[in-house]
Amino acid sequence: MQELNKHEADITTHHKNPYEIVKNLIKESVSNLGMNENVYHILKKPMRVMEVSVPVRMDNGEFQNFTGFRSQHNDVLGPTKGGIRFHPSVTLDEVKALSIWMSMKSAILDIPFGGGKGGVIVDPNELNERELEELSRSYIRSITPIIGPQKDIPAPDVNTNPEVMGWMMDEFDKLRGYNIPGILTGKPLIIGGSQGRIAATGRGVVFTIREAAHYLNLDLTNATAAIQGFGNVGSMTAKFLHQMGVKIVAVTDAKGGIYDKNGLDIPKLLDFVSKGNVASDFSEADSIENEEMFALPVDILIPAAIENQVTKETAPKIQARILAEAANGPTTPEGDAILEEKEIFIIPDILCNAGGVTVSYFEWVQNAMNYYWKEDEVNNQLEERMVEGFNRVLEIQKQKKSRMRDAAYTTAIKHLVQAFHARGWVKARMDVE
Numbered sequence: 001m002q003e004l005n006k007h008e009a010d011i012t013t014h015h016k017n018p019y020e021i022v023k024n025l026i027k028e029s030v031s032n033l034g035m036n037e038n039v040y041h042i043l044k045k046p047m048r049v050m051e052v053s054v055p056v057r058m059d060n061g062e063f064q065n066f067t068g069f070r071s072q073h074n075d076v077l078g079p080t081k082g083g084i085r086f087h088p089s090v091t092l093d094e095v096k097a098l099s100i101w102m103s104m105k106s107a108i109l110d111i112p113f114g115g116g117k118g119g120v121i122v123d124p125n126e127l128n129e130r131e132l133e134e135l136s137r138s139y140i141r142s143i144t145p146i147i148g149p150q151k152d153i154p155a156p157d158v159n160t161n162p163e164v165m166g167w168m169m170d171e172f173d174k175l176r177g178y179n180i181p182g183i184l185t186g187k188p189l190i191i192g193g194s195q196g197r198i199a200a201t202g203r204g205v206v207f208t209i210r211e212a213a214h215y216l217n218l219d220l221t222n223a224t225a226a227i228q229g230f231g232n233v234g235s236m237t238a239k240f241l242h243q244m245g246v247k248i249v250a251v252t253d254a255k256g257g258i259y260d261k262n263g264l265d266i267p268k269l270l271d272f273v274s275k276g277n278v279a280s281d282f283s284e285a286d287s288i289e290n291e292e293m294f295a296l297p298v299d300i301l302i303p304a305a306i307e308n309q310v311t312k313e314t315a316p317k318i319q320a321r322i323l324a325e326a327a328n329g330p331t332t333p334e335g336d337a338i339l340e341e342k343e344i345f346i347i348p349d350i351l352c353n354a355g356g357v358t359v360s361y362f363e364w365v366q367n368a369m370n371y372y373w374k375e376d377e378v379n380n381q382l383e384e385r386m387v388e389g390f391n392r393v394l395e396i397q398k399q400k401k402s403r404m405r406d407a408a409y410t411t412a413i414k415h416l417v418q419a420f421h422a423r424g425w426v427k428a429r430m431d432v433e
């Protein structure tokens with residue numbers, strides 16, 4: 001019996017390992033496309049992975065040595081690019097998967113970047129501001145040999161923000177001896193950030209929801225939504241959905257959740273959070289648990305937190321028509337199969353949340369030109385890219401009668417393979433139709 005339990009536990013762990021999940025998705029897509037399996041062999045592993053020690057002198061005078069990673073998946077389209085995550089549950093496999101997802105999203109949106117991602121195993125809530133700054137500087141020093149504006153360009157992700165990017169850029173510039181704003185994106189405006197970057201991921205999520213609603217004949221002004229996670233992506237998604245007339249009835253975060261069947265007062269909630277509070281402490285609503293939120297009778301459900309939230313336990317309860325994956329990797333394969341049976345329309349992560357890297361690309365372009373765009377220019381170009389990306393994926397989904405997730409991987413892999421071919425990396429059968 002004990003043996004069986006261990007076996008079951010191993011299977012569950014395996015099914016929740018984002019690196020195993022993404023490798024399987026790529027394998028299936030390559031095989032469904034009838035492509036040369038070398039394509040899978042190239043894509044299944046990051047081309048470079050670095051594990052670093054991140055020493056920090058804590059306020060009590062002692063050194064604490066954190067572990068960090070940077071994964072560079074594939075640079076066939078351009079320098080690798082992707083965020084840095086500070087979280088206690090960061091693992092090497094997670095960072096590898098996140099870097100592969102970055103390659104996929106850039107490919108879908110035709111952005112000339114490869115995929116990269118970094119992370120440090122740390123709970124930033126346990127550090128004070130000085131220690132956090134020291135951690136940020138120490139991490140960037142550790143990965144300095146492998147990053148650069150033409151090599152690998154970091155950005156914010158979970159628990160990192162423009163302030164952290166500012167410290168990291170400053171540290172890199174000090175090491176190099178001059179200012180290099182294109183070393184990372186998502187930095188404060190005053191030192192070369194782009195208008196619209198903070199809101200970009202949420203704005204992009206909402207463009208894809210708008211397109212999906214149009215396709216499904218869903219009137220957004222009568223629609224309801226629930227959002228898991230109210231950090232950068234969740235809060236900005238809430239802001240723009242609310243502006244479009246969607247009633248957001250529930251929001252959760254790592255500490256709990258809030259619910260109002262008549263719709264939360266989103267402007268008030270955003271103001272509350274902007275003062276340093278967490279959404280779940282908002283007192284003008286009832287409380288709700290994460291699990292309960294998944295079961296709400298809403299039209300749109302938006303996981304905007306971490307991986308593995310839509311599972312074989314939560315998926316059966318979902319009543320939404322659209323699952324918009326604002327987070328990276330929120331759905332397990334078992335969760336996916338259940339959603340498919342229930343005919344829930346999925347906007348897959350590698351499409352849904354690609355607005356962040358898109359505006360990061362615009363930021364990098366502006367840094368290279370040393371000329372800065374107005375916010376409208378950024379937002380218009382973001383909208384154009386997101387709508388094009390959505391339509392590219394939808395077209396494949398209709399052609400192949402496949403799931404949106406498979407259509408997204410197909411779109412990305414076909415694009416990457418064209419570049420492999422152009423560079424002579426893969427010469428055999430390229431008939432991918």
Ligand SMILES: NC(=O)C1=CN([C@@H]2O[C@H](COP(=O)(O)OP(=O)(O)OC[C@H]3O[C@@H](n4cnc5c(N)ncnc54)[C@H](O)[C@@H]3O)[C@@H](O)[C@H]2O)C=CC1
Binds near residue numbers: 201290327
């Ligand atoms: N920041 C960006 O531009 C982009 C972020 N993403 C993805 O979006 C997701 C969210 O990222 P950010 O908003 O940047 O991070 P963040 O650190 O600003 O916010 C994360 C939010 O998730 C909540 N959360 C964490 N664990 C949770 C749990 N178990 N249950 C419920 N809520 C939980 C936190 O309390 C917080 O509200 C991540 O998957 C990230 O990789 C994707 C594309 C770009």
Ligand SMILES: O=C(O)CCC(=O)C(=O)O
Binds near residue numbers: 328358
């Ligand atoms: O802005 C970027 O370069 C990357 C954002 C990111 O980490 C992501 O899309 O997951």
